[in-house]
Amino acid sequence: MDVHADPLPALRARTSEKWSAYPPDVLPLFVAETDYPLDPTVARAIIDRVEASDTGYVHGAGPLPAAFAGYAERTWGWRPDQAGIRTTTDVSVAIVETLRQATRPGDRVVITPPVYPPFADLVAEARTERVDVPLVDRDGTPALDLDGLERAFAAGARAMVLCHPHNPVGVVHPAEDLRRLAAIARAHDVVVVSDEIHGPLVQRPEDFTPFLAASDDAREVGVCVTAASKGWNLAGTKCALMVGQSERAVALLDAMPEEVGFRTSILGLHASTAAFTSGDAYVAGVRAAVDVNRRLLADLLAEHLPGVRYRMPDATYLAWLDFRDAGWGDDPARRALEAKVALVPGHTFGAEGRGHARLNLACSPEVLTEAIHRLARA
Ligand SMILES: Cc1ncc(COP(=O)(O)O)c(C=O)c1O
Numbered sequence: 001m002d003v004h005a006d007p008l009p010a011l012r013a014r015t016s017e018k019w020s021a022y023p024p025d026v027l028p029l030f031v032a033e034t035d036y037p038l039d040p041t042v043a044r045a046i047i048d049r050v051e052a053s054d055t056g057y058v059h060g061a062g063p064l065p066a067a068f069a070g071y072a073e074r075t076w077g078w079r080p081d082q083a084g085i086r087t088t089t090d091v092s093v094a095i096v097e098t099l100r101q102a103t104r105p106g107d108r109v110v111i112t113p114p115v116y117p118p119f120a121d122l123v124a125e126a127r128t129e130r131v132d133v134p135l136v137d138r139d140g141t142p143a144l145d146l147d148g149l150e151r152a153f154a155a156g157a158r159a160m161v162l163c164h165p166h167n168p169v170g171v172v173h174p175a176e177d178l179r180r181l182a183a184i185a186r187a188h189d190v191v192v193v194s195d196e197i198h199g200p201l202v203q204r205p206e207d208f209t210p211f212l213a214a215s216d217d218a219r220e221v222g223v224c225v226t227a228a229s230k231g232w233n234l235a236g237t238k239c240a241l242m243v244g245q246s247e248r249a250v251a252l253l254d255a256m257p258e259e260v261g262f263r264t265s266i267l268g269l270h271a272s273t274a275a276f277t278s279g280d281a282y283v284a285g286v287r288a289a290v291d292v293n294r295r296l297l298a299d300l301l302a303e304h305l306p307g308v309r310y311r312m313p314d315a316t317y318l319a320w321l322d323f324r325d326a327g328w329g330d331d332p333a334r335r336a337l338e339a340k341v342a343l344v345p346g347h348t349f350g351a352e353g354r355g356h357a358r359l360n361l362a363c364s365p366e367v368l369t370e371a372i373h374r375l376a377r378a
Contacts, residue, residue, distance in 0.1 A: 202287075
């Protein structure tokens with residue numbers, strides 16, 4: 001399915017964060033929302049529930065576990081057992097609630113900066129202590145520091161939040177890394193919460209191994225948290241999945257208060273079910289639109305901002321831009337905003353992100369081109 005960004009006047013009429021936070025002369029390429037129109041079947045699912053005045057509480061996870069299991073099997077050859085799938089409000093809540101069950105207050109939880117900024121807040125919300133094991137450079141590609149992770153686990157960390165695929169650097173962790181991570185996690189009795197919210201946005205879906213499908217160890221130690229909210233732009237409909245596929249992982253999910261499931265939105269549940277049931281063509285169209293822009297960005301930077309380094313993301317619609325050789329200082333997003341382009345400041349992803357900024361590629365090629373022209377003029 002061809003997917004194209006909505007025109008700017010329609011986008012400016014949206015009330016979401018992306019289109020409300022800045023005045024209209026700013027191009028908002030910051031928060032992770034897309035400028036694409038909804039998948040028509042997903043929109044229909046929401047409208048049908050509204051027209052039926054079916055806006056009460058959810059009754060369990062309903063048809064969503066089967067829909068997700070079907071999607072995961074078609075896309076990645078992994079069919080999770082539906083009995084181990086629960087729902088909640090959003091992926092952030094899923095992470096906090098899983099950490100609450102997997103740890104005790106004061107326990108250490110590992111994250112891998114530069115990484116999605118709220119991870120640090122979610123670890124604190126679960127009353128645990130954050131331990132940073134930054135990504136390392138492996139032949140030009142950011143990668144997990146498996147030796148560093150092993151040291152952190154051996155030193156007593158109880159859990160880890162894995163970002164897979166990784167926001168902001170756009171890498172898909174290789175299956176071999178996942179297997180090694182799972183083995184060391186199991187050896188040290190560490191729970192791995194694998195945030196796979198960007199999983200449907202891997203450019204070559206065959207390159208993605210869901211963590212729980214990586215090995216027996218991974219199934220044992222892992223809880224996958226995911227949603228349709230990035231691929232199908234449904235963050236506002238409030239629904240996420242938590243997947244456990246071992247006795248131990250399912251026990252963690254079952255130990256959560258019943259309220260965690262009740263906080264799922266019924267609209268989100270039906271929208272996500274439609275996305276995972278009949279949204280393959282739409283999300284393939286989103287990937288194709290992002291593919292055009294991730295390549296266009298490389299050309300635009302080479303022509304207009306050759307000092308900015310950029311590795312094309314293999315997944316997500318996010319571009320991680322390294323301005324350090326371009327002389328833009330520690331916070332290039334500040335200067336970008338003066339040029340009327342809103343990016344996410346790199347330092348919010350961890351100290352490793354200084355001199356970087358994150359740009360959202362899920363816009364039209366015209367908006368992306370205009371944004372880079374504005375930055376070049378700055
Ligand atoms: C890696 C990652 N996890 C979680 C979220 C937030 O998800 P939710 O809105 O479901 O809490 C995002 C949003 O961009 C994200 O990039």
